Amino acid sequence: MKPRYWIQTYGCQMNVHDSERMAGMLESLGLDATDSPEEADVILLNTCAVRERPEHKLYSDLGRLRGLKNDKPDLVIGVAGCMAQREADSIRRRVPEVDILLGPRNLHHLPLLVRAAQNGGNRDGLGLETDPTPVTPVRRSSATSAWVDVIFGCNFKCTYCAVPSARGREVSRRPSEVLDEIRQLSDLGYREITLLGQTVNAYGHDLGKLDDGTRIDFAWLLEQINNINPNFRVRFTSPHPMYFTESLVDAIADLPSVCEHLHFPLQSGDNTCLKRMKRTYTIERYRSIIDRVRERIPGVTLTTDAIVGFCGESDEEFENTLKAFREIRFDQAFMFAYSPRHTTEAFEWPDDVPAIVKKERLNRLIDLQADISREKNGELVGQTFEVLVEGPSDKDPLKLAGRTRGNKLMIFPGALRDYPVGTIVEVEARDGFLWGFTGEAQRVLSSVDSPRVLMELQMAG
Ligand code: SF4
Numbered sequence: 001m002k003p004r005y006w007i008q009t010y011g012c013q014m015n016v017h018d019s020e021r022m023a024g025m026l027e028s029l030g031l032d033a034t035d036s037p038e039e040a041d042v043i044l045l046n047t048c049a050v051r052e053r054p055e056h057k058l059y060s061d062l063g064r065l066r067g068l069k070n071d072k073p074d075l076v077i078g079v080a081g082c083m084a085q086r087e088a089d090s091i092r093r094r095v096p097e098v099d100i101l102l103g104p105r106n107l108h109h110l111p112l113l114v115r116a117a118q119n120g121g122n123r124d125g126l127g128l129e130t131d132p133t134p135v136t137p138v139r140r141s142s143a144t145s146a147w148v149d150v151i152f153g154c155n156f157k158c159t160y161c162a163v164p165s166a167r168g169r170e171v172s173r174r175p176s177e178v179l180d181e182i183r184q185l186s187d188l189g190y191r192e193i194t195l196l197g198q199t200v201n202a203y204g205h206d207l208g209k210l211d212d213g214t215r216i217d218f219a220w221l222l223e224q225i226n227n228i229n230p231n232f233r234v235r236f237t238s239p240h241p242m243y244f245t246e247s248l249v250d251a252i253a254d255l256p257s258v259c260e261h262l263h264f265p266l267q268s269g270d271n272t273c274l275k276r277m278k279r280t281y282t283i284e285r286y287r288s289i290i291d292r293v294r295e296r297i298p299g300v301t302l303t304t305d306a307i308v309g310f311c312g313e314s315d316e317e318f319e320n321t322l323k324a325f326r327e328i329r330f331d332q333a334f335m336f337a338y339s340p341r342h343t344t345e346a347f348e349w350p351d352d353v354p355a356i357v358k359k360e361r362l363n364r365l366i367d368l369q370a371d372i373s374r375e376k377n378g379e380l381v382g383q384t385f386e387v388l389v390e391g392p393s394d395k396d397p398l399k400l401a402g403r404t405r406g407n408k409l410m411i412f413p414g415a416l417r418d419y420p421v422g423t424i425v426e427v428e429a430r431d432g433f434l435w436g437f438t439g440e441a442q443r444v445l446s447s448v449d450s451p452r453v454l455m456e457l458q459m460a461g
Pocket residue numbers: 154155156157158161162163164198199240
């Protein structure tokens with residue numbers, strides 16, 4: 001039997017895609033995936049340092065896994081991702097059974113490190129100066145939607161954020177590599193791609209110009225992708241206001257492949273708080289971008305991230321965040337109570353908003369956003385949407401789940417034999433909820449015709 005690997009992923013989409021790359025590399029070494037850590041010969045925990053819960057979960061998972069080494073001394077255990085980079089000493093001290101530490105800039109070293117761990121050699125891939133761009137095999141988890149890295153790292157210094165210390169400075173992938181990958185995805189019949197970067201719209205600022213003098217930037221990249229396949233659904237996460245140019249607004253508005261959805265982190269609606277966070281924009285600048293986007297792309301879905309209870313956040317500052325939410329009316333938001341992270345500037349400051357106040361503020365913001373989401377989705381009842389089928393609904397196997405171009409969830413009666421995963425269906429929204437819509441299919445807009453997709457779907461059952 002072939003040796004097997006098991007990967008546990010914590011955190012954001014970037015980490016999920018990093019795990020796809022690690023799976024691809026392990027498979028190129030001849031390993032097969034398994035669902036069970038007990039059966040694995042190589043175990044990787046791909047960690048996140050942004051959220052607190054995954055951090056705690058890592059140590060409890062490692063506590064469980066270290067026992068497996070007693071029965072299987074050749075088992076290789078690795079910790080990858082942001083925590084491996086930032087907490088290497090602590091992981092080594094607390095769990096000496098960990099064989100490999102692999103930072104996010106060093107993923108491509110995984111095959112070497114696995115071999116080294118099996119032979120007792122050097123097993124740390126932690127350099128922050130390493131070039132993170134080498135192309136690696138990828139084992140994609142979806143037959144129809146794919147993530148594509150375009151820029152690694154982050155040059156900003158947001159005072160609460162651990163990403164720059166874990167992922168290093170920005171490095172854009174070469175355009176030829178990004179576009180080759182996207183061309184292959186198009187040829188393979190993928191329907192949707194999501195471009196990834198901590199500051200995705202900073203793409204190209206470190207690349208200079210093309211031979212003909214064209215400046216390489218994110219708007220240019222979107223245009224090239226659209227030229228490859230105007231029928232793609234292109235999404236991206238996360239843009240930063242600092243790099244939100246007029247040409248980017250034009251690209252989102254004019255290119256048919258770019259979906260009408262903008263995830264645009266706000267973090268706080270108060271200028272003093274934004275300054276302490278070192279977000280480098282004001283609420284006025286943020287709102288001027290939103291106004292321009294809405295003017296050019298009527299009906300665009302807007303989603304955001306917000307932190308409440310950041311160091312020194314006064315009642316008035318929090319009220320300004322509520323006010324911004326009330327006035328902007330996001331479609332959805334990811335909202336968190338602040339908690340300090342090692343190696344960030346704010347870690348040195350008093351975490352002075354009491355836990356009970358953070359909780360109360362978070363609940364108020366969540367309640368406000370829930371009302372707005374419900375209202376906005378209710379207003380769209382009766383409209384039809386292009387929905388990309390993702391699979392059966394989790395809650396009702398007689399229904400299917402898919403996403404609109406605006407990234408809203410749509411549940412509608414139907415079976416996979418009529419609407420296989422990857423089909424694009426026109427669906428009328430019949431009811432609006434906090435989380436999206438229920439609807440009725442009207443007609444198939446585009447069926448799945450890629451032999452690769454059909455085969456993968458058949459194999460997946
Ligand atoms: S822009 Fe700020 S919040 Fe986003 S990854 Fe960079 S430092 Fe972190």
